[in-house]
Amino acid sequence: MPELDWGSLGFGYVKTPYRFVAEFKDGKWNKGIITDDDKIVISECAGVLQYAQTVFEGLKAYRTCDEKTVTFRPNLNAERLIASAKRLEIPPVHEDMFLEAVDKVVNANRDFVPPYGSGASLYLRPFIFGSSPVIGVKPAQEYQFRIFATPVGPYFKGGLKPITIRVSDFDRAAPRGTGHIKAGLNYAMSLHAIVDAHENGFDENLYLDPATRTYVEETGGANFIFITKDGALVTPKSESILPSITRRSLCYVAEKYLGLKVEHRAVKLSELSDFAECGLCGTAAVISPVGKIYDHGKEIAFPAGTEKAGPITQKLYETLTGIQLGTIEAPESWIREIN
Numbered sequence: 652m653p654e655l656d657w658g659s660l661g662f663g664y665v666k667t668p669y670r671f672v673a674e675f676k677d678g679k680w681n682k683g684i685i686t687d688d689d690k691i692v693i694s695e696c697a698g699v700l701q702y703a704q705t706v707f708e709g710l711k712a713y714r715t716c717d718e719k720t721v722t723f724r725p726n727l728n729a730e731r732l733i734a735s736a737k738r739l740e741i742p743p744v745h746e747d748m749f750l751e752a753v754d755k756v757v758n759a760n761r762d763f764v765p766p767y768g769s770g771a772s773l774y775l776r777p778f779i780f781g782s783s784p785v786i787g788v789k790p791a792q793e794y795q796f797r798i799f800a801t802p803v804g805p806y807f808k809g810g811l812k813p814i815t816i817r818v819s820d821f822d823r824a825a826p827r828g829t830g831h832i833k834a835g836l837n838y839a840m841s842l843h844a845i846v847d848a849h850e851n852g853f854d855e856n857l858y859l860d861p862a863t864r865t866y867v868e869e870t871g872g873a874n875f876i877f878i879t880k881d882g883a884l885v886t887p888k889s890e891s892i893l894p895s896i897t898r899r900s901l902c903y904v905a906e907k908y909l910g911l912k913v914e915h916r917a918v919k920l921s922e923l924s925d926f927a928e929c930g931l932c933g934t935a936a937v938i939s940p941v942g943k944i945y946d947h948g949k950e951i952a953f954p955a956g957t958e959k960a961g962p963i964t965q966k967l968y969e970t971l972t973g974i975q976l977g978t979i980e981a982p983e984s985w986i987r988e989i990n
């Protein structure tokens with residue numbers, strides 16, 4: 652077993668022994684291999700380096716209460732990676748290849764899947780990038796599909812802790828652009844905005860719809876959920892929001908497990924003060940409750956405050972994490988066991 656203190660691990664890169672690599676050459680993907688080589692040697696003119704031709708995914712493997720090693724809805728990560736790849740003219744990998752590669756990487760690094768109850772997990776990062784030289788603007792001829800694994804700690808140590816966010820003056824995505832795909836380029840352009848947010852004491856940026864700047868989109872890496880005063884879940888709808896798997900799962904859980912009404916619709920910035928609870932959802936934290944939103948000097952404070960999550964947010968969090976960890980029965984095909 653590796654010498655790791657699971658409870659004090661953060662969300663950072665820790666090198667694990669094995670990763671998966673497949674190559675696309677002469678118009679097709681090879682089978683790929685598991686390797687211990689964590690270095691990539693590519694041309695200085697590779698498509699990824701010059702024109703940011705790269706897409707990625709993020710998912711976790713963890714140990715359930717009955718000692719199974721599992722991933723959560725990895726077929727949706729495969730589907731989304733394929734959609735992302737197509738938008739950037741990257742040859743998509745087959746869903747089966749993706750699922751088998753994820754299993755292989757988890758299996759090869761089995762000692763790094765943290766024990767049940769630690770709150771930690773093995774984070775998996777699949778990505779595809781243009782590896783051959785490109786100088787005239789066009790898609791690369793050759794690509795690599797890789798998956799590495801890195802153990803990550805519990806996002807919240809000692810209960811959900813609400814965060815404070817601000818309405819950003821920058822946009823994260825253009826109308827009809829790439830906001831709906833998981834592309835590295837979306838993150839490169841959010842870096843200045845997030846550094847500036849942190850310097851000003853905010854945890855995250857709330858991005859508005861780029862066309863009218865009147866509707867709520869998402870943050871740099873998480874979708875919003877809101878709870879109305881009469882207990883319905885509302886989640887913003889827009890063509891430029893990244894379709895979060897956590898958000899889609901929470902909507903299902905809200906409706907089918909908690910009996911809540913769920914609405915997927917455009918959400919105006921001006922209606923935020925009407926909501927009872929607000930949360931951000933993504934694979935890393937599942938849900939981060941939002942305590943306050945600042946909009947240029949105007950403060951929107953949610954009734955649950957900044958010490959603990961609102962009651963429905965808390966319930967949603969417990970139900971989804973219970974499904975993931977095996978203490979609550981999962982909907983069919985949500986949990987993939989790795990043998």
Ligand SMILES: *Cc1c(COP(=O)(O)O)cnc(C)c1O
Nearest residue numbers: 872873874893895896897933934
């Ligand atoms: C990855 C990501 C999310 C969260 O998606 P999950 O599938 O829930 O992890 C949300 N927004 C953006 C912009 C993302 O890149």
